[in-house]
Amino acid sequence: MVVLSKVFPNTYRDSVLLMKMASLVRGMEGVINGEVMLATEPNKDILSKTQLLTEEVKQARNNDLVICVLAENAETAERAIQEAEEMVLRGTVDEHTKQSARSMNSAFAMLPDANLALLSIPGLHVRKEAMKALKKGLNVMIFSDNVPLEHEIEIKRMAAERELLAMGPDCGTAIINGIALGFANKVRRGPIGLVGASGTGLQEVSVLLHHLGTGISHALGTGSSDVSDQVGGIAMIQGIKLLQADPATQIITVVSKPAAPRTMKRVLDQLKQCTKLVIANFLGEYRECLQKDNVIFTVTLEETALKAAEKVSQGVQGKAFSIAAPERSGQEAARLADGQKYIRGLFSGGTLATEACIVMRDMMPAISANISLSGITRLADSKKSQGHCIVDLGADEFTTGKPHPMLEPEMRKERLLEEAQDPEVAVVLMDFVLGYGSHPDPVRATLPFIRMARQRARERGYYLPVIGSVCGTDEDPQNRSAQISLLEEQGIVVLPSNADAARFAAMIALRS
Numbered sequence: 001m002v003v004l005s006k007v008f009p010n011t012y013r014d015s016v017l018l019m020k021m022a023s024l025v026r027g028m029e030g031v032i033n034g035e036v037m038l039a040t041e042p043n044k045d046i047l048s049k050t051q052l053l054t055e056e057v058k059q060a061r062n063n064d065l066v067i068c069v070l071a072e073n074a075e076t077a078e079r080a081i082q083e084a085e086e087m088v089l090r091g092t093v094d095e096h097t098k099q100s101a102r103s104m105n106s107a108f109a110m111l112p113d114a115n116l117a118l119l120s121i122p123g124l125h126v127r128k129e130a131m132k133a134l135k136k137g138l139n140v141m142i143f144s145d146n147v148p149l150e151h152e153i154e155i156k157r158m159a160a161e162r163e164l165l166a167m168g169p170d171c172g173t174a175i176i177n178g179i180a181l182g183f184a185n186k187v188r189r190g191p192i193g194l195v196g197a198s199g200t201g202l203q204e205v206s207v208l209l210h211h212l213g214t215g216i217s218h219a220l221g222t223g224s225s226d227v228s229d230q231v232g233g234i235a236m237i238q239g240i241k242l243l244q245a246d247p248a249t250q251i252i253t254v255v256s257k258p259a260a261p262r263t264m265k266r267v268l269d270q271l272k273q274c275t276k277l278v279i280a281n282f283l284g285e286y287r288e289c290l291q292k293d294n295v296i297f298t299v300t301l302e303e304t305a306l307k308a309a310e311k312v313s314q315g316v317q318g319k320a321f322s323i324a325a326p327e328r329s330g331q332e333a334a335r336l337a338d339g340q341k342y343i344r345g346l347f348s349g350g351t352l353a354t355e356a357c358i359v360m361r362d363m364m365p366a367i368s369a370n371i372s373l374s375g376i377t378r379l380a381d382s383k384k385s386q387g388h389c390i391v392d393l394g395a396d397e398f399t400t401g402k403p404h405p406m407l408e409p410e411m412r413k414e415r416l417l418e419e420a421q422d423p424e425v426a427v428v429l430m431d432f433v434l435g436y437g438s439h440p441d442p443v444r445a446t447l448p449f450i451r452m453a454r455q456r457a458r459e460r461g462y463y464l465p466v467i468g469s470v471c472g473t474d475e476d477p478q479n480r481s482a483q484i485s486l487l488e489e490q491g492i493v494v495l496p497s498n499a500d501a502a503r504f505a506a507m508i509a510l511r512s
Helices: 015-026 041-049 074-090 104-110 123-135 149-161 199-211 234-245 261-272 301-313 326-334 350-360 409-420 442-459 480-489 498-509
Strands: 002-008 031-038 065-071 116-119 139-142 173-176 179-182 189-196 216-221 251-256 277-282 290-292 295-297 342-347 367-369 388-392 425-433 466-471 493-495
Touching: 002 074, 015 031, 015 065, 015 074, 031 041, 031 074, 065 074, 104 123, 116 123, 123 139, 123 149, 139 149, 149 234, 173 199, 189 199, 189 234, 189 301, 199 216, 199 251, 199 301, 199 350, 199 466, 216 234, 234 251, 234 261, 251 261, 251 301, 261 277, 261 295, 277 301, 301 350, 301 498, 326 498, 342 350, 342 409, 342 498, 350 367, 350 388, 350 425, 350 498, 409 425, 409 442, 425 442, 425 498, 442 466, 442 480, 466 480, 466 498, 480 493, 493 498
Parallel strands: 116 139, 189 216, 189 251, 251 277, 277 295, 342 388, 342 425, 367 388, 425 466, 466 493
Antiparallel strands: 002 065, 031 065, 173 179, 173 216, 290 295
């Protein structure tokens, strides 16, 4: 085996682009492992643990971009380095962009009427550039992570003082005036405004509203740390104020993990001041739907979308999207062996994994997960399943130094094959997240692993049901209907919502 590297001094590329480059490198014939990343100390530590750290890279600085390849032989490694280098150089100017700017000031000169700046730069540089944008009167969306908390607080306080919105850091999803930013879907415009500290939560609710025949005015992300007591929900409160003042928004919808105590009070006080109806989902905070004053608190993302659509149109009825007849779950359950009893959820969307836990915690005897939620046992080791188990494969313990499973479906391969080896597994539950930023064809990329897993189960003498949901629309680049057809052709049951897929999986495991 041979390890080769190349260093590009003072070179920056968007983190999502780097992960896609690394994925392509790893997919080259003869390549055992590869990374394309900035030479920060944490990244050097990752490279060291994966046998990719060379003396050349050890000497690289934080602002240098590095390519590292572990291959079967020198010729393969050199070819991979050359192809990766071409990708880095092509990434200097996006092929769809007619103009490019090398600084914030030159960008301002090109687009003097802009009202939003999207930052995807190393975390330590965010404060400086965000302040520049705010002083120019621009709202900011900060896609970057690893921003010091004190910088986030300073940025958000300045934004609030200027009546601007600072989304993020680590804000992966937003839709502003119909324009998708980060990981988001192509959904219908409509009267429902969303604000949330949850990327895939915003995606699922906006997509379900689209399927219900309505749409959204805006979807404003805040970043997950916004609802901590240190930050105090500054962005969430500012987002609520903006939606309250927006004439295109009739109903305000909040999607968030439970806020810290003082922040929760601040957010609820702000919601009570709204003259518009509010649908609020603080994932896991409430066990049943209830209304207090002008705020309806919901339990699942599915229920959030249903309530919002119902209040807009007065024409949506029912408690679920389910179109699968109960007989189908019975048919799947009838094919199970006596010892098969456990659900294993392998999720790319963290909020979707949380929703699955919320749905199933009152249906199943006990559930373990690598998320923190009342009524759910925290896994001692996220990489080892036990009993009924829901795993967010996009969590930090799986993605450090590796692409997120929404970008690279192969991330689920190893775990899927492990579950297929366990004769006590009754059903595998999976999500497929479409939209801008996600893998261009996630189902087709995942199906070989599903087929392999089910074949291993057959060889061991049992049947392995796979249940899925597809978060997306037919207007997304991947086309939801086409993705569903690919799954159904392989005998995989696809449900219309993530919550419904979780219910259906539980029905199979419970033989109900």
